[in-house]
Amino acid sequence: MCGIIGAVAQRNIVNILLEGLRLLEYRGYDSAGLAVINHNNNLQYLRKVGKVNTLVEAVKQYSLSGETGIAHTRWATHGNPTESNAHPHISNNIIIVHNGIIENYQLLRDILRQRGYSFLSETDTEVIAHLIHWEQCQKNNLLTQVIQRVIPQLHGTYSIVIMDNLNPSRLVAARSGSPLIIGRGEEANFFASDQRALLPVTRRFIFLEEGDIAEITNKTICIWNNIGKIVERAEIVYQIKTDMKDIDKSPYCHYMQKEIYEQPLAIKNTIEKHLCSGLITMAELGPDIDILLRQVQHVQIIACGTSYHSAMVSRYWLEALAKLPCDIEIASEFRYRKSIVRSGSLLITLSQSGETADTLAALRLTKNMGYLGSLTICNVACSTLVRESDFVLITNAGTEISVASTKSFTTQLTLLLMFVIYIARIRGINKLSEKQIVHALQKLPSCIEQILLLDQAIKHLAEVFINKEHALFLGRGTLYPIAMEGALKLKEISYIHAEAYAAGELKHGPLALINPGMPVIVIVSNNELLDKLKSNIEEVRTRGGQLYIFAEKNITFTKSKEMKVIFLPNIEPLLAPIYYAVPMQMLAYHIALIKGTDVDQPRNLAKSVTV
Ligand code: AGP
Numbered sequence: 001m002c003g004i005i006g007a008v009a010q011r012n013i014v015n016i017l018l019e020g021l022r023l024l025e026y027r028g029y030d031s032a033g034l035a036v037i038n039h040n041n042n043l044q045y046l047r048k049v050g051k052v053n054t055l056v057e058a059v060k061q062y063s064l065s066g067e068t069g070i071a072h073t074r075w076a077t078h079g080n081p082t083e084s085n086a087h088p089h090i091s092n093n094i095i096i097v098h099n100g101i102i103e104n105y106q107l108l109r110d111i112l113r114q115r116g117y118s119f120l121s122e123t124d125t126e127v128i129a130h131l132i133h134w135e136q137c138q139k140n141n142l143l144t145q146v147i148q149r150v151i152p153q154l155h156g157t158y159s160i161v162i163m164d165n166l167n168p169s170r171l172v173a174a175r176s177g178s179p180l181i182i183g184r185g186e187e188a189n190f191f192a193s194d195q196r197a198l199l200p201v202t203r204r205f206i207f208l209e210e211g212d213i214a215e216i217t218n219k220t221i222c223i224w225n226n227i228g229k230i231v232e233r234a235e236i237v238y239q240i241k242t243d244m245k246d247i248d249k250s251p252y253c254h255y256m257q258k259e260i261y262e263q264p265l266a267i268k269n270t271i272e273k274h275l276c277s278g279l280i281t282m283a284e285l286g287p288d289i290d291i292l293l294r295q296v297q298h299v300q301i302i303a304c305g306t307s308y309h310s311a312m313v314s315r316y317w318l319e320a321l322a323k324l325p326c327d328i329e330i331a332s333e334f335r336y337r338k339s340i341v342r343s344g345s346l347l348i349t350l351s352q353s354g355e356t357a358d359t360l361a362a363l364r365l366t367k368n369m370g371y372l373g374s375l376t377i378c379n380v381a382c383s384t385l386v387r388e389s390d391f392v393l394i395t396n397a398g399t400e401i402s403v404a405s406t407k408s409f410t411t412q413l414t415l416l417l418m419f420v421i422y423i424a425r426i427r428g429i430n431k432l433s434e435k436q437i438v439h440a441l442q443k444l445p446s447c448i449e450q451i452l453l454l455d456q457a458i459k460h461l462a463e464v465f466i467n468k469e470h471a472l473f474l475g476r477g478t479l480y481p482i483a484m485e486g487a488l489k490l491k492e493i494s495y496i497h498a499e500a501y502a503a504g505e506l507k508h509g510p511l512a513l514i515n516p517g518m519p520v521i522v523i524v525s526n527n528e529l530l531d532k533l534k535s536n537i538e539e540v541r542t543r544g545g546q547l548y549i550f551a552e553k554n555i556t557f558t559k560s561k562e563m564k565v566i567f568l569p570n571i572e573p574l575l576a577p578i579y580y581a582v583p584m585q586m587l588a589y590h591i592a593l594i595k596g597t598d599v600d601q602p603r604n605l606a607k608s609v610t611v
Pocket of ligand 1: 304305306307350351352353354355356359403404405406492606607608609
């Protein structure tokens, strides 16, 4: 989603802003812009539709330079992706960039029109710029005080960075519901919506809290909390392994491809971090976690998108292995529902980014509802979800840049399975042999390496999809969520309409879709549902559907010309959902390549869904 970077220095900061925008590109955007002020109070700004590169070229052409500046990548919410809707937005001397949504912008727009302001864009952001200017004209005190008067008038979520052409040696920012950080540099300070944007210039970060207002000059940083009191916020010196090497995708063609291939190592890291003397450890959760886990009688999991598919799989595991009833829900539904908390319920949120607005809102909503506590399983250690949860497990996937989640999903599943086995042990459920499962888990990375060797076969299969407009994915049990994940990956990056069904549901409706030529992708594992799934395959075959089956090599099928089987090495059934996610990702990737779509930044989508 939208990305922000701002800088105040004694040197020209244009390249810092542009490099920052490049590093934010992975979040997804449709236009970009930048504004700078130089020592002579000369304001220059440019906005462009499309890629950051287009903006970079324009900046070169007009030789922009300045010591204070703000820049933005915009993911359209209010108003189409056009140059006039791109940020920064300007009201006289006030220049701003904004992430988030101002829900009462129409009302404010009407009020501001009556006050004589005219609007050059359709955005909610321009409203904020005019409002700041108006308040400044009413009482020309410090910009931070002006912002303190503006904030109560804004309903919604935002992070904003403001530059004042009348006082260009400082930037002011405010945060509510959308992440914003300060980067401390040498004779320079910065704002950004994501620390990645600042990695080339600093490793020292201050994470603003809800309701904070901050002001930076090239030497000073000052923060006020939500009641206007000056506060100190902890400075974190980032020892990120997440380094510039994560940003380099060579020798791969796309981040998604790189991240698919990183899965064996990422899963290995996740497993090793949670093992001690051959048994699973959850030491990361603190010394008292066992006491809490013994009290758990129910688990409520909340997530969105791919993370929700992890929740679906983990419900099977929690109920079967730990004998714990579990409910799962999409965060955007949960947060608007009057839900009832079951007694002894543990809340789990799942998220790659830790910034997903709906998941975060759901967590905040549950704070005083009576849950035993909140646990988040997340891939970004410094995210808001991590900071606001009682307990945290970090997946060791490394930075995931491609919009389509891959390694964050398989590491999330791996960690969830380990957590379920740990909780089963704590609850005294001895039916499963932890050592055997750990042994199988340790072999999982090499099993996934075997799947990666099937790249050419999957690529070949992908060619069939060049002219397809629809696809159906089928699975049963823990592989039903993987069928859903396969369908999500395919629509997300190839734009082919794809649906997933639990195969037992076929005859309740979707069988009507089957005609000669309809591609049906079936995930088949060697488990207790195998015979039932084979019957479903027959239902499709007799109606002429084109079957593409992913199955382990010890499974036999009646051969037919409508059926193509990709055989995979055998896998322990418990681990099958993690394992089968990988060929689904590879299939979607190769189909997207053939279709020529923007694999890493698919249209209309964003990596962090912060609105
Ligand atoms: C996955 O490929 C998608 N990009 C998307 O569904 C994603 O999983 C979802 O937006 C949730 O994100 P999170 O895991 O960062 O919370």
